Amino acid sequence: MRPPSQPAATPHGRPPGQLDDATGRDGTLLHVRDLATYFFTPGGVVHAVDEVSFELGYGETLGLVGESGSGKSVTALSIARLVAEPPGRIVGGEIDFDGIDLLGLPDEEMRLVRGRRIGFIFQDPMTSLNPTLPVGHQISESTRTHLGLSRSAAATRAADLLGMVGIPRPRDRLGDYPHQFSGGMRQRVMIAIALACQPALLIADEPTTALDVTVQAQIMELLRSLTEEFRTAVILITHDLGIAAGMCQRVSVMYAGRIVESGLVDDIFGRPQMPYTRALLDSRPRLDREPGGRLRTIEGFPPDLVDPGPACRFAPRCPHRRDVCDAREPLMTARPATGERHAARCWGTEPGGWIQ
Amino acid sequence: MTTPIPAPGDLEPLVARPAIGPRRDAWRRLRRNRLAIVGAVIVVVLLVIAVLGPALAPWPYRVQDLDALRANSNRPLPPFSPGHLMGTDQLGRDLFSRLLDGAQISMSVAVVVQLVVLVIGVPIGAAAGWFGGRIDNYLMRFTDVIYAFPDLLFIILLGVALRDTVFGKAMNGLLLIFVAIGLTAWVTMARLVRGQVLTLKESEFVEAARAIGVSDFKIVVRHILPNSVGPIIVAVTLGIPSAILAEATLSFIGIGIQSPRASWGSLIDDGSRWVQSEPHLVVFPAMALAIALTSFTFLGDGLRDAFDPKLRGRQ
Numbered sequence: 001m002r003p004p005s006q007p008a009a010t011p012h013g014r015p016p017g018q019l020d021d022a023t024g025r026d027g028t029l030l031h032v033r034d035l036a037t038y039f040f041t042p043g044g045v046v047h048a049v050d051e052v053s054f055e056l057g058y059g060e061t062l063g064l065v066g067e068s069g070s071g072k073s074v075t076a077l078s079i080a081r082l083v084a085e086p087p088g089r090i091v092g093g094e095i096d097f098d099g100i101d102l103l104g105l106p107d108e109e110m111r112l113v114r115g116r117r118i119g120f121i122f123q124d125p126m127t128s129l130n131p132t133l134p135v136g137h138q139i140s141e142s143t144r145t146h147l148g149l150s151r152s153a154a155a156t157r158a159a160d161l162l163g164m165v166g167i168p169r170p171r172d173r174l175g176d177y178p179h180q181f182s183g184g185m186r187q188r189v190m191i192a193i194a195l196a197c198q199p200a201l202l203i204a205d206e207p208t209t210a211l212d213v214t215v216q217a218q219i220m221e222l223l224r225s226l227t228e229e230f231r232t233a234v235i236l237i238t239h240d241l242g243i244a245a246g247m248c249q250r251v252s253v254m255y256a257g258r259i260v261e262s263g264l265v266d267d268i269f270g271r272p273q274m275p276y277t278r279a280l281l282d283s284r285p286r287l288d289r290e291p292g293g294r295l296r297t298i299e300g301f302p303p304d305l306v307d308p309g310p311a312c313r314f315a316p317r318c319p320h321r322r323d324v325c326d327a328r329e330p331l332m333t334a335r336p337a338t339g340e341r342h343a344a345r346c347w348g349t350e351p352g353g354w355i356q
Numbered sequence: 357m358t359t360p361i362p363a364p365g366d367l368e369p370l371v372a373r374p375a376i377g378p379r380r381d382a383w384r385r386l387r388r389n390r391l392a393i394v395g396a397v398i399v400v401v402l403l404v405i406a407v408l409g410p411a412l413a414p415w416p417y418r419v420q421d422l423d424a425l426r427a428n429s430n431r432p433l434p435p436f437s438p439g440h441l442m443g444t445d446q447l448g449r450d451l452f453s454r455l456l457d458g459a460q461i462s463m464s465v466a467v468v469v470q471l472v473v474l475v476i477g478v479p480i481g482a483a484a485g486w487f488g489g490r491i492d493n494y495l496m497r498f499t500d501v502i503y504a505f506p507d508l509l510f511i512i513l514l515g516v517a518l519r520d521t522v523f524g525k526a527m528n529g530l531l532l533i534f535v536a537i538g539l540t541a542w543v544t545m546a547r548l549v550r551g552q553v554l555t556l557k558e559s560e561f562v563e564a565a566r567a568i569g570v571s572d573f574k575i576v577v578r579h580i581l582p583n584s585v586g587p588i589i590v591a592v593t594l595g596i597p598s599a600i601l602a603e604a605t606l607s608f609i610g611i612g613i614q615s616p617r618a619s620w621g622s623l624i625d626d627g628s629r630w631v632q633s634e635p636h637l638v639v640f641p642a643m644a645l646a647i648a649l650t651s652f653t654f655l656g657d658g659l660r661d662a663f664d665p666k667l668r669g670r671q
Contacts, residue, residue, distance in 0.1 A: 082566055086489075115568030122567075127560040132582040141578075142568040193568060 029200055029233050030056040030079070035093035037071075037078045040086060044306035048074045050257045052093070053332070058200070059231040061224075063244035063265075065280075066254035069302060072237045075254070076203045079235070080118050081110050098200060116146040119194035119232075121223075123206040125186035129178035135162075135189050136174030142196040161192040165222060184215035191223060198230055205237045220247060241284055245269055250341065253277050256302050256313040259332065260345045267339030273349040276314045312347070320348045320355045382586065382662040392658020398651035405456055406463030413453035414439070418616040420448040432634045442640050445626060451637065454618045455644050461619040462600050462648060465534055469599035470592045472538025477545025478588070482576050484546070485553025496550070503543045507602070511536040515611050533612050537602045541595060548591050552584035559583075586663035593656035597649040604645055620645045 033053045039046040049071040056062050064072045077083045078090050081102065095102040098117070102110065114120070122128045129138060139161055140154035149157060155174060162170035165188040178186055187207060194202055204223065208216040224247055227234050238244050244251050245265055252262035253276065261274040272278045279298045300317035303309075312318070315325040324347050333350055335342040348355035386392055405412060415421070424433055424440065425448035433444040442451040484495040514536045518524040524532045556562060557580065565575050581588075604621030606612035613619040618626075620641045627637025 080567060082563065111569045111571060113569070114566065115570075120564070120567035122560055122564055124560060128564040130561040130565070130579050130583070132585075133578070141565070141570055141574075145569055145571075145574075190564070193564070196568075 027057050028055050029058045029060075029098055031094070031096040032075075032079065033094045033096075035075065035078055035095065036091045037074050037083055037088060038091050039088045047257055047305045047308055048088070049078060050308075052254075052257075052259050054252055054259060054262060056201070056233050056235065059228075059233055060250065061227070061234040061236060061248045063248035063251040064235060064237045064254060065239060065241060065244050065251060067239060067280075067302065069305075070254040071257040072239075072254050073205055074257075076120075076205050076235060076237055079201075080114055080120055080203060081105075082114075082120075112146065115142045115199070116197045117199050117201065119197070119199040119202040121187075121190050121194045121202065121204040121207045124210040125183055125190050126210065128190055129186055131178055134175045134177055135181070136176075139189070139193050139196055142193055146197045157196070158192075161196055162189070164195075164226070165189070165192045167192075183211055184219060187211060187215075187219050188222065191219075191226065195226060195230065195232070199232065201233045201235070202227060203235045203237070206239070207236075208240075208243065209238075216243075223247070241269075241281065253280065256308065257305055258313060258345065260314065261343070262332075263335070263339045263342035263344075267335075267342040271338040271342075273335055273338065273342070273344035274314070274346045275318050275320050275348070275355065277344075279317075312345075322348070322354065379586075382659075386658050386662040389658040389661065391654045392662075395651040395654030395658065398647060399655055402459055402648055402651070403463055406460045409456045409460040413450070413456045414441070415450035415453040417454050417457040417618065418449065421450065422448050424448060432630060432637060434634070435636050435640075443634075443636055445637060446630065449616075451623075451640055454623060455620070455640060458618050458620040458623055458641065458644065459648075461530065461613060461617070462603065462645075464530070465537070465599050465603040465619075466596040466652075468531075468534040469538045469541060469602075470595060472535055473542045473545050473595060474588075474592070476538070477542035478549050478581070480542070481546035481549025481551075482553050482581065485550040486557060486572065486576055486580075488554075492550070495546075499543045499546050502540065505540075507537075507540040508605070510540055511602070511606065512611060514539070515606075528617055529614055530612070533603060533606055537599055537606075541599060541602075544595065545588070545591055548587055549581075549584060552587060553580055556580045556583055586659075590656060590660045590663060593652060593659055596656075597652045600645070600648060600652075620648075 032055070035049055035052040036047070037049040039048055052071070052075055054062065064075065066072050074083065074088070079095055079097075079102065081090070083090060090103060093103070097113070100113065102113070105113065129135065136155060136158045139158035140149070140151075143149045143157050144151075144154045158174055159170045162173060167173055167185060167188055173180075178189070181189060191207075194204075202223075207223065208219050211219060220243060223234070226232070234247075236244065236247055248265055250262065250264055251268045252259045253268065253274070254260065255276050261268065261272065261277045268277065269281065272281055276298075279296075283296045283298060285295055298317055303313050303316065310328060312321075312325045312329050315321050318325065330345050330347045330350070332343045332345045335344055335349070337351070346355070347353060410416070421433075421440070421444060424437065425431075425444065428437075430446075432446045433440050433448070435441065435443045437443055440450050440452070442455065444450055445454070480495055480499065484492040484499075511533070515524075515529075515532060518532055519529070526532070553576070562575055562579055565579050570579075600620075603612055603619060604624070607619045607621030608625045610622075610625065613622050615622075623641035624638055624645070627634070627641065631638050
């Protein structure tokens with residue numbers, strides 16, 4: 001099953017940095033630069049996502065981790081331009097997706113990118129499927145919209161996709177309604193829908209959070225093998241650090257609307273720089289600790305994003321805070337000592353800093 | 357093709373009761389509501405009569421049995437007269453046959469008015485709910501104006517203004533009346549649909565549909581409206597009695613159906629002049645009207661309970 005109309009010039013799986021002769025582009029699928037998405041509420045302007053920049057290579061898997069309200073989902077929704085407007089609005093930044101300027105695209109053309117080039121998987125499979133339509137229809141909706149398949153061709157393709165995501169007797173189940181599937185099965189259907197047109201990028205927004213723990217591993221394994229096979233780049237949003245470590249090549253940690261640290265999985269988990277990342281890693285339950293002890297928590301609360309102020313956003317909760325942290329927010333700076341692609345936003349861990 | 361990933365499908369425990377969809381569940385609960393079923397049966401009978409009306413009637417509705425009338429010294433025949441089950445009116449026309457003809461009028465009111473209501477109310481409500489903001493504001497203020505305007509006055513004015521046009525003469529003047537009633541009745545439907553769309557457009561499956569690039573129009577038509585079918589059906593069913601009643605009222609005050617055709621309202625109007633001496637001329641059409649209204653109301657109430665999500669899975 002190969003993509004029916006994948007542009008021939010699309011380079012796949014080349015390491016970033018290497019230029020493609022035909023297009024003059026390096027192996028980067030997605031460039032996000034200084035993305036800012038605000039919500040205009042009666043209580044003030046919420047800076048939900050601010051100065052977020054990252055890139056993603058073809059076929060690469062990037063984890064976006066962070067606590068609730070850190071801006072992970074808003075970042076993902078902004079890429080697909082699905083932020084509800086009003087109250088939300090993307091107020092700045094650039095998103096370059098495979099040479100397309102997504103933020104400059106007219107609505108109608110953006111609609112043709114969604115589902116065709118960018119697939120989306122949502123958190124709760126129990127509510128993400130239309131209860132009044134058979135699942136076969138819902139899978140076909142994408143292929144019929146974007147690939148112009150006939151009704152019967154779309155049905156055949158839907159059955160193939162259902163089989164691919166591991167649903168037994170796929171042909172017989174095309175006419176079944178969502179309530180006839182269990183949660184894990186529905187998430188498989190959602191994956192089939194998201195991958196129906198073989199998009200170059202798949203955004204999975206906490207795909208296993210609503211599922212039973214026993215099903216989580218199966219779904220993640222399915223996602224991993226399918227995206228590997230299709231060379232689909234993935235942005236995996238999760239607050240489960242274990243899943244991020246198992247699935248991703250790179251991880252970006254978000255806090256209070258910013259990316260505060262990013263790097264290869266081993267760098268982030270082995271040599272975390274930013275105190276927030278360290279605290280996050282420390283708050284995981286661990287097998288090698290004394291049983292029965294309390295889990296470590298991070299004192300305090302995330303800041304109010306209506307008026308974040310000029311300080312480092314983690315400063316109020318940071319055990320290593322100094323005056324400079326309150327005065328100015330640090331920039332994302334490279335940390336070549338701990339990893340080639342490692343970067344963090346922290347005064348204390350910059351070269352010559354006071355945090356070891 | 358890919359290597360299939362082992363699925364848990366075959367291993368999942370079997371549920372004792374087969375899964376039931378929302379519509380089947382509603383149907384199951386409707387069947388247990390005796391009153392609603394009685395209403396449904398009567399509604400079906402009325403619809404059959406409406407379609408077959410003239411064929412079932414012992415007399416054509418406009419034919420006068422002058423011999424019988426003369427034999428009764430030119431007075432309306434009482435019920436159970438030979439050949440006239442419910443008697444005749446003062447012109448010797450068979451009352452039973454005219455009631456059946458009236459059923460046809462009443463049922464076409466039911467259908468045409470609700471069609472007008474759906475055709476106007478659903479798009480306006482859907483547009484208001486989907487687009488929100490200024491469009492919503494304009495559409496809903498317009499709806500409020502229609503809502504606040506006195507219905508009867510509007511219908512009478514429209515009837516008078518358009519009486520002599522082609523449109524006004526179509527179907528013996530009935531079409532105009534039906535449309536006029538529909539033009540005042542759609543507001544409730546528009547409000548209902550707007551509310552449904554407002555709720556459903558925030559739902560995750562709509563978000564998911566946007567995420568695969570489904571167009572706005574298709575999202576409304578294929579994802580939002582099908583999920584509102586329950587409340588819409590209920591509103592249509594409960595709207596029918598008021599439409600029938602409106603037509604009867606108009607006919608009673610002489611604006612609706614024109615002689616020689618008859619609706620239940622105009623039959624009551626005609627009979628009211630004889631109500632002292634010949635009460636059956638009022639009683640029979642009034643009973644027909646009452647039975648029809650109650651049946652639709654029972655059915656509508658039953659449907660409302662059946663579709664009520666709070667009762668889902670119970671009873």
